[in-house]
Amino acid sequence: MHRMLQRLHIHSNHEDFLQAGYVGLWLTYQHHDGERGPFPAYAFLRVRGKMVAMLRKDTNYYERHSFSSNDQEPAQVRIETESWMPDVDTLAPYLNKLSDREQRWVIEHAVHDQAPRMIAAKYNVSVETVKSWRKGALAKLKKYMK
Template structure:
């Protein structure tokens, strides 16, 4: 057997808190945490509490277990923060995409504006131009509306763009 006793058998949590505060603060430096100190300190103290609650003296001494739990809670929080910032982009120009979208919609052509160009196209190519340019529909939606494949709609697009390029030049 071993000579270790459970931390709960020897000390109150207040004693453990006082004794292991340097460990929690030192872990901030060891993990190079430069922001959100209070949040990470809280995570460290939660790790210390969990170590205090779950320590099994048969598996080893409390100091090593406390070190692992404090470090583990802080690393978990670092990982969660990293995942959050990876998945949520923050920008000082958060309003810019909405403004661009509004400006784009304000100059969207109508059928009357496109009429001179539509005369040069086949019926199917005209369908694509109107659905795409006027109604801003993607190929899959146009295909569903006319009960054709997406590849067929892409063919309409290819033909329409080729003819329009010749006409515009």
């Protein structure tokens, strides 16, 4: 296990990666089929795979999440991120190409940032109906944009 940490150039969180390796070894033991190949080769691949998967997961997490000091209040950050959302006036030229239901979906989704289940509850329709509104609106908007 420690040799695998060196091979993968893992320099921190050794205990977490060792645990992932042990899980990989345990899964190897559970799923090994002697007819398909020797145990050591399969164990090597399985342990390495678990560690690489954990490495990718950590890398993606740190790439997607920015960490900053506590200088800003969370409410201020939220206001800044919501400032890019369009309003109804911005969408007006596009809305006249859509049916009333498709317009509802665009406004609720783009302006009010509502999920399909929330829109469905508001208009007392099924989630699948809202998804059909979305499908129609996106198809018309794509055609309009070309």
